Amino acid sequence: MSAAFLNTLEVMANGLMAGVLYALVALGFVLIYKASGIFNYAQGVMALFAAMTLVGAMEGRVPFSHLINAVFGTEVHHFGWHLPALLGIALTIAVMVFFAWVVQRVIFKHLVGQEPIILFMATIGLAYFMEGFGETMWGSDIKTLDVGLPQGGSFAIEDFTATWAAEGERYYGMYIDNLDMVATVVAILLVSALVLFSQYTKQGRAMRAVADDHQAALSVGINLNFIWVLVWSLAGFVALVAGIMWGSKSGVQFSLSLIALKALPVLMLGGFTSIPGAIVGGLIIGVGEKLFEFAIGPYVGGATENWFAYVLALIFLVFRPQGLFGEKIIERV
């Protein structure tokens, strides 16, 4: 194989794995949108909040320490313990479930039957509140998250692929990030679990029913509030997974919440209502933007990754507004 071909292959592999990370974020959007018709602007901030909580729990930081110190004149910062990753994750899941319950109880319970735009505005408010609340709780410094995931490139793959190049060509093997590979495996497991859940469990069926028709759901004995709390908890869990992956990669900081913006073109491609759509959309954008940067980038001065996804989404909006897998939009005239 020629080195150029191997380089393209390497770019594609990296694109696929970047796509998986986009898909992880998009998944959180799809879950809430499917079950409640709410486009949750706060999904990115939820990922940030979950990652911050995980770091805080693992490092034994005292929540609201700045606030406490300022009010009481004390000097508390740490409890002085370090939790193992699994315990920290369990604790964070508990926090996200509690958060789901509060969001449902305080905000969306009172907005049942409102226009989608009102619900959307509510999630914008929620996003800004959470951002401030999270930073008050855990501080706004950049935190490093280490749950024991492997970092750096894989030497095994580099050594193995180095032998693929044709005789006489200079080729040093593919660079594949260990963390990206773990993220891919985790994402595949997560998506399989979610699909199995929504297709084959009682709660999954109830969730699909609630998404379709509230009144009918009530009449067959489904507790709407419970289902919504369940859905927000699931979205919180997905946010935590996305937060762990992105946080391990680039640190837990404010910009983590902006990954939500990267999920938008993914959703437009895949459709807002389809779990497989979120995955395929993520992969197309991941591979597309990496290949585009690799092939066209050098001629236009690079940095195409910043806009490629949005342009692709625009093209999709024109020709296929429901996305690749979204429910077809039919309206009677």
Place this chain on the structure above:
Amino acid sequence: MSVNDNEPYVTADGRKIGGVLMEMKNITLRFGGVKAITDISFDIREGEIRAIIGPNGAGKSSMLNVISGFYIPQEGEVWYKGAPRPQMKPYEVAQQGIARTFQNIALFEGMTVLDNVMTGRLNHMKTGLLAQAIWKGKAQAEEVENREVAEKIIDFLEIQHIRKTPVARLPYGLKKRVELARALAAQPSLLLLDEPMAGMNVEEKEDMSRFILDVNDEFGTTIALIEHDMGVVMDLSDRVVVMDYGKKIGDGTPDEVRNNQNVIDAYLGVAHD
């Protein structure tokens, strides 16, 4: 023999009618200053087909919504299975074994007919979420059991040929039947039908009437239904409540109601002098 005694009896066509299943006691429902229902009392007995009829705007649907928990009356009590029912949410009422259909059809449009009918079985699925994940066998056995009930009802209502069709694609008459199937799947103690024949042609009405009679006969389901088409109701029901302007103006067998002067006036209009 008068049917208003609380003694079990057998109808002319051999169906067993039991004691009182549900009793509405002095129900009054207001929306702001408007009285939708004024001081109405009646009962529904086990195994019977009970109709609530009246002209448009008489408060029939409001009454059905009170029974199914969608509306909370300001005054009066609902007695169910011999005890007063505390204030409940609609989903709790459904869990108590009261299933319903809607005048404007409320189905899960994106799901197939079979999936819709299966949602009617949700309250019969006892296995918890963790058990479903860990102990697959038990959850599967339960699923099979519930699936059998659903398929039996689908057969019974003659909708096998559209089992896998998404509901959104079905014509109106079939949707009505799917909604009935979903309500039946819950194996309810009391089945509420809100204008089951609204918007149907004569043939569809005859089909629906037959299904309602068959359901009552085959499963012994107690049925309360609302209609404003008097002709259909008189052939179907054992007893009829007649409402007009939120008040009860008649209650009894179809024959008694048909000869009630108040009912004749309400339906035909009466000269004011």
